[in-house]
Amino acid sequence: MYKLYYLPGACSLAIHALLNELNQPVEAIDRNKTTDFDKLESRGMVPVLVDNGQVIREGAAIILYLLDKHKNQMLPESGLEKARFIEWVMFANATMHPAYGRLFFLGKALDDGPAKEQALTAASNSINALWSAVDKQLQQSTFIFGEQITVVDMMLAVYASWGQYFPVDIIMSDKVQRMIDAVKAHPSFLKAIEDEQSASQ
Template sequence: MYKLYFMPGACSRAIHALLNELEQPVELIARDSVADFKQVNPTNQVPVLVDGDLVLREGAAIVLYLLEKHASPTLPREPELRAEFHQWLMFANATLHPAYSLLFFGARALESDAAKQEVLTRGAARLSALWAIVEERLQDRPFICGEQVTAVDMMLAVYANWGQYFPLEIELGARTRRMLARVAEHPALVRAIESEATVAA
């Protein structure tokens, strides 16, 4: 059985939902329940996935490991389509996620109200521009990689939910909002949210 270190609502939720999608049993361990989590991950971040002796600490690496290990049909076999999937996975994990991280940093770490507001304003503009890229991608498809929900869509849905924590507007296009609404109803993600609430309670 896999072990997944998580925080409710964090990016680990997408990994949890993917495990549900793959019908893999998982033991959930709340990060805050671990006395010294840096012993698990020196960066002090989730997700961390444990599979026997293997410990993976980066979200995109975990996604690719699980999709390949369980031969998920959502990971294309054709080299061009697989490369495109990889590109969007990295966009989510290495471009969009850090843009939200900047907002969290500004809100929590900056003492000057003026500096905090500038970081939040610039961060929101950056995020709006990134979501515009998603909006363009969805011009001819319901989900990022085509006709079905993939781990990329679930990652985007988790990140989009973080906007509620900031007193500013992050613009999401109509197609993006429609996609996010559909992903929010995806059974694997719904089960992840319900399970996390139980463990964290």
């Protein structure tokens, strides 16, 4: 059984949902309730996956490891289609995620006032441009790669929920919002939320 170290509402939720989608048993462990987490991840970051004693860090690495290990319909076998899929995994993990991370940093680092408002607005404008790129990808489909949900959609749905923590306007098109709503209603995603809520109590 896999062990997945997570924080409630963090990006680890997408990996938890992916494990459910792959029908893999997983023990979800709240990082805040673990006294020796620093032995697994010295930076204190989630997600961390443990597979038969082997520790795997970094969300994109964990995702590609799981999709390569378990039979699925998400990861193309080779060629340009596989490259495009990895491209979108990286977009979510290394572009969209850090863009929201900037909001969290500014929210904590700056004192309230005009300078903070200006910085948060600039950061949210950058995020809005990224959601516009997602909208373009969704012009002909419900999800990023057609009518089948993938972990990319799950990642984006998690990040989309973070905007509620900031006094800025995060603009998403109707197509993007429909995709996010579909992910939130997906059984594997719902189960991940329920399991994490139970584990964190």
